[in-house]
Amino acid sequence: MGRESPTPWYARACVADRVDDLWTCDTLDKATAFIKSHNGQISLRNFVGGQYRSPRNSSAESSQCINSFEPKTGRLICTLPCTQPDAVEDAIRSARSAFPTWSKTTRAERSAILRRVSELLQEHRELFAIWESIDQGKTLERARIEVDRAISNFSYFSTFILHEQTAARMVDGVALTYEHRSPAGVFALISPWNMPLYLLTWKIAPCLAFGCTAVAKPSEVTSMTAFLLGEIFQKAGVPPGVINIILGDGVTTGAALVASTLINGVSFTGGTQTGIAIRRLTAHQIGKHLSLELGGKNPTLVFADSMESSVRERTIRVAAMAAFENQGEICLCGSRVYVEKSVYQDFVREFTSYVKAKYIMGQTVGAVASLQHYDKIRRYLELAVEQKATFHLGSAPPALAQKEAQGYWVEPTILTDVAKDSAVQIDEIFGPVVTITPFETEEEAVQLANDSEYGLAAILLTTNGARMRRVGEQLEAGLVWINCWLVRELGTPFGGMKNSGTGREGGEHSRDVFTVVRTLHLPAF
Structure with missing residues (x-):
């Protein structure tokens, strides 16, 4: 990952x-x-x-x-x-x-x-x-x-x-x-x-x-x-x-x-x-x-109904938490955010404001795990600069040497205008970096979400009950969260599709991993 x-x-x-x-x-x-x-x-x-x-x-x-x-x-x-x-x-x-x-x-x-x-x-x-x-x-x-x-x-x-x-x-x-x-x-x-x-x-x-x-x-x-x-x-x-x-x-x-x-x-x-x-x-x-x-480059789908006043705060909070918890160093983080076009500008503005206020380095955001990982994230952000992506928050951090490093700090970064085929959009960066992209139809949202070699997790934000099932069942991900994130009962199957791995663990699924099964046949007479 x-x-x-x-x-x-x-x-x-x-x-x-x-x-x-x-x-x-x-x-x-x-x-x-x-x-x-x-x-x-x-x-x-x-x-x-x-x-x-x-x-x-x-x-x-x-x-x-x-x-x-x-x-x-x-x-x-x-x-x-x-x-x-x-x-x-x-x-x-x-x-x-x-x-x-x-x-x-x-x-x-x-x-x-x-x-x-x-x-x-x-x-x-x-x-x-x-x-x-x-x-x-x-x-x-x-x-x-x-x-x-x-x-x-x-x-x-x-x-x-x-x-x-x-x-x-x-x-x-x-x-x-x-x-x-x-x-x-x-x-x-x-x-x-x-x-x-x-x-x-x-x-x-x-x-x-x-x-x-x-x-x-x-x-x-x-x-x-x-x-x-x-x-x-x-x-x-x-x-x-x-x-x-x-x-x-x-x-x-x-x-x-x-x-x-x-x-x-x-x-x-x-x-x-x-x-x-x-x-x-x-x-x-x-x-x-x-x-x-294994790895994940997980989508968060934000539909217009989830930006209605009664649920707006929840939508922003869940999307931000899924993007930046543990500095984005969670395999289940939603680092590709897709937003229905009619609410795209509002979402980008409010999401950026919320993250800036709530995710503060040294307080609610820690350092990334190593200098090597810091350099990996830095190279992706330098690529985003070269490709003229828009930075709504954050920037490419400076290069560091181990002897001069005072910590491996990468500020939360929000990007728009990232090309569909950019490595920033495709690769698992595994850090506090999120891209936001608009979509117009439900079909396009599903296509964008599934357009990845990975299939570990997905977050779906909507108030439409039929859409929860309709879209949720089409997403190519082992775990789908609807209007929440990282909520899990330990008996549920944990694992991904495609290049996100093979096998499932949790409850009886862990039993399948750690045991062998044989079937005994006893005559009934």
Whole structure:
């Protein structure tokens, strides 16, 4: 989802510092002081076999580490290992050793452990929110929301597995058939940098709930809260090896993880190009379960009736939230806004005024996640300048060098007069950038919305009940929100169409990912 922007890594020794003090940083002031006092000399370690440990690599590159920077300031926060293939295999073997026992634990036992994980996250909610905000660049308020969702992930699946159903059928009085599910095995769980804790736990919770074991790899850009999760799993009583967390980049660590023949399935959220690479790496492993939630360039359709006085404020608010929440770094953001021509000018004016007043850098808008991603967004905005797009808000930010960066700040940007074939209109920028384009008819609106290689989400703003169904059912998107955005019940299928991925997760759909089904036929006589 545009989330695979690289981060520089260097051949240097990782500092073997104790990081127990991270757990004392339950206020922003404490965490900031801790970072300053350590001057970037905080080292994160892998969590394998129920313990924190540095990877034992036989490779000559075993000392290579990745530097992780704070988006809001540009300063070095910590280093983390770039786990090499032999250490990746160690983690996979740990998960495989744990699988036979964990897969046979009762649902009640697994439920109790997941519930305890949820409770411990709740107890440390503010600490996780603080480190998530620092590590990713998002506002503290946004980070709290995402920690709450991570808590809900474990809570939801802890109860879901207690109320599962199966199907039984009679075959013309000859046989009784019934479906039996069992855990699929060891999974690679790979999550992106935009919502690190929330999306990682969205994978870990169902994986463990359905009796699988896992090796999880967070993004190298945002590994802090994944590192802290290991302590939560220890305290919750998760048996050693059931969940292993390894740190590293995609090219080295991630590729070794997904390609291993010891891995039975992959749940990945990230960029479409990385998803394609995973498909290629695993193409010969036919039985490997794949769930790939990939990129999005999502449309927001604004019909004239949604700009009537009684609902006007809601329309502007929902469209703005869908465009700029979390700096636009959410795969579900509506970055292509299409507005019915009769209200186009009014919408552009009021939308711009609302965003200018409500989305303020450093207050309600955080920094983008990395210097590399900052540069990506900057190049698209420079292209918009070259192509003479109209900037109603924002501008192309200046080029930065890491040593001089005071943070990766991109102000909310609203563009009109962007050509249909412009990369600004087509590509997933994954930042606080939105384009607004007029349309005349409902048919044109649907055509414009579907004119994309992606099909993850769409937002439909109208008061016409018939149109809600008529248009909503034509939009080529896995998730369609009508007069709202980002509202989701955890049992609903989550995933996209076209180049936005394959597979669905959530409730019974996650069960399909993490289990295998066999049908037993018993004679009826």
